[in-house]
Amino acid sequence: MRIxxxxxxxxxxxxxxxxxxxxxxxxxxxxxxxxNREQLTGGYVPxxxxxxxxxxxxxxxxxxxxxxxxxxxxxxxxxxxxxxTVIIIGSLSVDRLEKVFEGRGEIxxxxxxxxxxxxxxxxxxxxxxxxxxxxxxxxEELAEKNNCVLVREEA
Amino acid sequence: xxxxxxxxxxxLGKRLAKHLxxxxxxxxxxxxxxxxxxxxxxPTGFDSDGLPADITAHPxxxxxxxxxxxxxxxxxxxxxxxxxxxxxxxxxxxxxxxxLKSGIDVVTADKGPLVVAFRELTSLAGSMGxxxxxxxxxxxxxxxxxxxxxxxxxxxxxxxxxxxxGTTNYILSRMHFEGLPLDxxxxxxxxxxxxxxxxxxxxxxxxxxxxxxxxxxxxxGADRRLEDVxxxxxxxxxxxxxxxxxxxxxTIKLVGSIEGGRLSVAPRLVRLNHPLCVHGSLNAIQFKMExxxxxxxxxxxxxxxxxxxxxxxxxxxxxxxEASREGR
Numbered sequence: 001m002r003i004x005x006x007x008x009x010x011x012x013x014x015x016x017x018x019x020x021x022x023x024x025x026x027x028x029x030x031x032x033x034x035x036n037r038e039q040l041t042g043g044y045v046p047x048x049x050x051x052x053x054x055x056x057x058x059x060x061x062x063x064x065x066x067x068x069x070x071x072x073x074x075x076x077x078x079x080x081x082x083x084x085t086v087i088i089i090g091s092l093s094v095d096r097l098e099k100v101f102e103g104r105g106e107i108x109x110x111x112x113x114x115x116x117x118x119x120x121x122x123x124x125x126x127x128x129x130x131x132x133x134x135x136x137x138x139x140e141e142l143a144e145k146n147n148c149v150l151v152r153e154e155a
Numbered sequence: 156x157x158x159x160x161x162x163x164x165x166x167l168g169k170r171l172a173k174h175l176x177x178x179x180x181x182x183x184x185x186x187x188x189x190x191x192x193x194x195x196x197x198p199t200g201f202d203s204d205g206l207p208a209d210i211t212a213h214p215x216x217x218x219x220x221x222x223x224x225x226x227x228x229x230x231x232x233x234x235x236x237x238x239x240x241x242x243x244x245x246x247x248x249x250x251x252x253x254x255l256k257s258g259i260d261v262v263t264a265d266k267g268p269l270v271v272a273f274r275e276l277t278s279l280a281g282s283m284g285x286x287x288x289x290x291x292x293x294x295x296x297x298x299x300x301x302x303x304x305x306x307x308x309x310x311x312x313x314x315x316x317x318x319x320x321g322t323t324n325y326i327l328s329r330m331h332f333e334g335l336p337l338d339x340x341x342x343x344x345x346x347x348x349x350x351x352x353x354x355x356x357x358x359x360x361x362x363x364x365x366x367x368x369x370x371x372x373x374x375x376g377a378d379r380r381l382e383d384v385x386x387x388x389x390x391x392x393x394x395x396x397x398x399x400x401x402x403x404x405x406t407i408k409l410v411g412s413i414e415g416g417r418l419s420v421a422p423r424l425v426r427l428n429h430p431l432c433v434h435g436s437l438n439a440i441q442f443k444m445e446x447x448x449x450x451x452x453x454x455x456x457x458x459x460x461x462x463x464x465x466x467x468x469x470x471x472x473x474x475x476x477e478a479s480r481e482g483r
């Protein structure tokens with residue numbers, strides 16, 4: 001899994017190396033490092049790392065290791081995106097649909113069919129692997145509330 | 156000689172009876188043919204040319220309850236093929252319960268009793284030291300339970316999913332290939348004898364949900380009931396929606412699944428090259444195994460093929476009896 005880690009690095013030589021060691025020890029492969037030296041606040045330099053970890057457990061171990069060595073982890077974000085397609089049979093407003101994706105996914109395309117007699121919409125969206133199930137469940141709930149059927153893909 | 160009776164003299168009962176008249180050499184005689192209205196007893200066993208088309212018209216037909224067959228000790232093995240009620244389990248539940256209590260082995264294709272009282276019946280069979288076999292309840296002739304219990308016993312089942320209802324699969328296939336609306340595809344299925352006159356159990360996903368319950372209880376050690384399954388049928392699926400799926404190289408199928416303790420039945424988008432994407436009245440069942448990975452079984456899920464599953468259960472019981480006689 002690919003993760004973006006934002007660390008608050010104390011502005012002292014050698015601290016980045018400590019964090020990198022923890023990542024390497026847990027099988028992390030560093031894809032990129034961005035040092036935001038100009039954003040230095042309160043003695044900390046925010047550093048963004050994109051890392052490929054073998055699994056979530058490896059990532060969690062690395063994160064714990066980094067924090068134990070005194071480097072705060074300011075944020076994490078999954079960079080793994082999945083493209084999903086669902087068909088919603090029935091009539092549903094696009095506004096309500098868009099609300100489901102707020103902050104956790106993006107609609108790539110919307111296609112309408114079936115006319116007014118038997119309407120459906122085909123929704124293609126991108127979502128992080130972590131949010132996938134939550135978004136699908138929210139869509140299912142929305143569909144049910146509006147007497148629609150959500151048809152999701154069988155993996 | 157093992158004396159066998161069949162309760163339920165419909166399509167399956169008649170087909171099975173025909174096969175069982177050939178079993179005398181194997182030590183099994185078909186001695187009772189019963190329906191909910193009564194029974195016909197032949198102490199020496201029916202022959203294939205002596206099988207009545209209508210048991211109630213036979214001069215020796217005894218109008219009574221099939222329970223009398225059990226109480227009078229007329230059989231050692233009872234095959235229960237009565238029409239199922241998935242909410243009460245009756246009348247099959249009473250027949251099976253009473254048979255097991257009386258030390259009679261039971262083979263059944265009746266889903267209702269197993270959906271309503273799976274643990275009760277399997278525990279009862281265990282405590283009485285008799286067999287309760289139900290291969291025919293899921294996937295028609297597909298050897299789901301025997302395969303899982305015998306060939307897969309060294310591995311662990313992680314999840315199960317499948318196309319478990321031939322009627323809805325036929326309807327969805329006709330909608331996919333011919334663009335038929337649901338009501339027309341349903342009428343066609345009814346004309347072909349694939350759908351009941353009241354097709355609601357199929358269309359609303361209840362039949363698939365029953366099979367999901369039996370699979371979960373029998374193969375994953377669960378103790379679930381029909382109300383534990385999240386069910387959505389195909390009544391709202393339109394041919395336009397299927398067309399929209401088709402444009403993406405997919406179709407819509409009614410999929411039953413057991414995954415991470417969640418039991419569900421719902422219309423799903425399935426890629427046309429997915430192993431579960433079978434058409435017509437076929438069924439498909441996929442096991443996800445810890446070591447083996449995915450294993451998919453495809454076969455005819457209803458009609459004559461179900462007799463194959465019933466015979467497999469009967470053969471298995473005969474083999475067990477033979478083995479215990481020989482002290483193996």
